[in-house]
Amino acid sequence: MSKLFTRRRFLIGGTLGASALTLSGCDLLDQNADVANVLRSAEHLTLKAQRLLQGRDALAREFDEKDISPSFRVNGTIAPDSDEYVELAEGNFSAWRLKIDGLVERPREFSLADLKALPARTQITRHDCVEGWSAIGKWTGVPLASLLRLTGLKATARYVVLHCADELEKTLDGSGRYYESIDLIDAVHPQTILAYQMNGQDLSVGHGAPLRLRVERQLGYKQAKYIMRIELVDSFAGLWGGNGGYWEDRGYEWYAGI
Amino acid sequence: MPQMKDVEMSANASNDNVQYPRTIFIRRHSVVTRLTHWLNVLCLSFLLLSGLQIFNAHPELYWGHFGADGDPAVLTIGSDDDAGFPSGFLRVAGLQIPTTGVLGVSNVDGEPTARAFPSWATIPSFQDLAAGRRWHFFFAWLFVINGILYLGFSLLSGHFKRDLAPKVNELSPRHLGREVLDHARLRFPEGEEARHYNALQKLTYLAVIVILLPLMVLTGLTMSPGVDAALPALVDVFGGRQSARTIHFITASALVIFVIVHVAMVVLSGTWNNIRSMITGRYAIQEKGPKS
Numbered sequence: 129m130s131k132l133f134t135r136r137r138f139l140i141g142g143t144l145g146a147s148a149l150t151l152s153g154c155d156l157l158d159q160n161a162d163v164a165n166v167l168r169s170a171e172h173l174t175l176k177a178q179r180l181l182q183g184r185d186a187l188a189r190e191f192d193e194k195d196i197s198p199s200f201r202v203n204g205t206i207a208p209d210s211d212e213y214v215e216l217a218e219g220n221f222s223a224w225r226l227k228i229d230g231l232v233e234r235p236r237e238f239s240l241a242d243l244k245a246l247p248a249r250t251q252i253t254r255h256d257c258v259e260g261w262s263a264i265g266k267w268t269g270v271p272l273a274s275l276l277r278l279t280g281l282k283a284t285a286r287y288v289v290l291h292c293a294d295e296l297e298k299t300l301d302g303s304g305r306y307y308e309s310i311d312l313i314d315a316v317h318p319q320t321i322l323a324y325q326m327n328g329q330d331l332s333v334g335h336g337a338p339l340r341l342r343v344e345r346q347l348g349y350k351q352a353k354y355i356m357r358i359e360l361v362d363s364f365a366g367l368w369g370g371n372g373g374y375w376e377d378r379g380y381e382w383y384a385g386i
Numbered sequence: 387m388p389q390m391k392d393v394e395m396s397a398n399a400s401n402d403n404v405q406y407p408r409t410i411f412i413r414r415h416s417v418v419t420r421l422t423h424w425l426n427v428l429c430l431s432f433l434l435l436s437g438l439q440i441f442n443a444h445p446e447l448y449w450g451h452f453g454a455d456g457d458p459a460v461l462t463i464g465s466d467d468d469a470g471f472p473s474g475f476l477r478v479a480g481l482q483i484p485t486t487g488v489l490g491v492s493n494v495d496g497e498p499t500a501r502a503f504p505s506w507a508t509i510p511s512f513q514d515l516a517a518g519r520r521w522h523f524f525f526a527w528l529f530v531i532n533g534i535l536y537l538g539f540s541l542l543s544g545h546f547k548r549d550l551a552p553k554v555n556e557l558s559p560r561h562l563g564r565e566v567l568d569h570a571r572l573r574f575p576e577g578e579e580a581r582h583y584n585a586l587q588k589l590t591y592l593a594v595i596v597i598l599l600p601l602m603v604l605t606g607l608t609m610s611p612g613v614d615a616a617l618p619a620l621v622d623v624f625g626g627r628q629s630a631r632t633i634h635f636i637t638a639s640a641l642v643i644f645v646i647v648h649v650a651m652v653v654l655s656g657t658w659n660n661i662r663s664m665i666t667g668r669y670a671i672q673e674k675g676p677k678s
Contacts, residue, residue, distance in 0.1 A: 154435070187615060257444070345614075
């Protein structure tokens with residue numbers, strides 16, 4: 129009986145103690161680099177599993193005009209405030225050029241008119257923010273794959289990096305500049321477009337004028353706005369925080385299919 | 387055993403020298419059931435607390451394919467700031483309930499702060515969506531792998547058929563009615579009857595195993611734009627990503643209620659005996675006598 133009693137006390141005490149430890153210890157665990165790496169291993173599993181399920185070309189659902197959200201929330205930067213961007217916006221982006229360089233065969237620049245002259249794709253899709261909300265909008269733009277066909281890719285190119293005009297966080301070294309990256313599977317996906325129109329109108333500044341990315345099988349933070357330059361790289365390790373994107377450098381997953 | 391209810395004993399000591407009532411031990415839970423049960427406890431604890439962290443990033447629920455600020459919400463946890471006096475509220479289907487101190491506004495380092503769920507209910511305790519997602523997805527994978535192991539084992543070993551499938555006579559309204567009454571009076575099965583789950587236990591566990599937990603996984607997957615592209619039928623089943631998010635929240639709430647009742651039942655029907663049986667597998671029952 130007494131032996132039992134101590135064992136019982138030990139177990140109950142242990143259980144209560146462990147749960148208290150879990151609660152207060154979580155913040156400590158959360159800040160531990162090894163723990164963070166173990167937790168991050170799930171991201172790789174998610175990417176592999178989703179790519180296996182999707183195959184290359186599974187399409188995100190396309191909706192009808194009647195499904196479009198009555199209001200589409202503006203998120204992230206509302207209006208980039210650099211002198212360069214303000215000047216471009218005042219000139220209705222006629223002086224804006226999209227540069228494509230890095231590991232391409234033929235680096236090129238495109239004006240907005242050049243892009244609009246290329247065959248366009250229009251899609252009504254659901255935009256899913258990492259915070260949890262969704263909005264449905266109609267996007268028109270050039271498939272990224274068509275531009276990459278024009279520039280050609282060097283054999284070592286693995287990622288498409290989108291450099292943006294907005295600075296979401298003011299920093300001395302410029303690391304608050306927005307950027308994103310996707311791999312070539314997503315880059316040549318038929319629904320991956322560089323959109324210059326939303327709901328039938330030229331992109332507003334709030335939604336990323338003059339050009340934003342739509343990569344429809346991933347979350348909102350991958351849909352980079354205010355694109356200025358597209359760079360093909362073999363690795364994004366040397367860029368800013370080295371994680372392949374503004375939010376990625378701040379702890380979010382590079383693969384945002386979940 | 388202190389927790390076992392005393393049996394109205396009719397100590398008919400018969401031929402042999404065994405004294406009745408006596409305590410015997412049976413093997414209640416297999417090692418796979420025990421391991422997967424505790425792994426499940428671990429996973430669901432982390433999933434709940436990190437899930438509340440994720441919810442806090444946008445504490446509104448909607449129905450249908452889309453939903454964001456400005457769209458009609460079915461549930462909102464929010465706060466008002468009335469001249470420096472913040473107050474929290476929960477609004478469900480037009481009904482607003484003041485919840486200051488717990489939901490909407492709660493203390494962070496002694497300061498009333500606007501946050502949907504309080505810091506003691508989230509992982510990490512401070513607002514950090516990226517970290518919440520890391521914890522959530524890691525334990526979601528562990529939970530799914532653990533669940534597949536349990537389901538596979540339970541089907542192959544006959545655990546479902548033997549222990550969880552209710553017998554036809556157990557489903558009669560009279561039988562169920564009697565069990566509900568017994569539970570309400572906190573009279574739990576004894577002797578021979580305690581060797582098996584009762585019908586309410588079987589039905590509840592089955593509901594959790596084959597309805598609630600799979601619903602958590604499926605609605606969770608439906609929130610993933612990547613999975614939606616691969617399995618578009620999922621979105622249709624739940625009526626849209628935002629509906630799936632709402633069902634995810636409701637199902638999680640149902641699981642929390644289940645756990646509260648489950649733990650209460652464990653305590654009321656013999657804390658130590660129940661916990662031991664889920665750790666070592668040994669479960670004590672009182673035998674009234676040889677054949678009765």
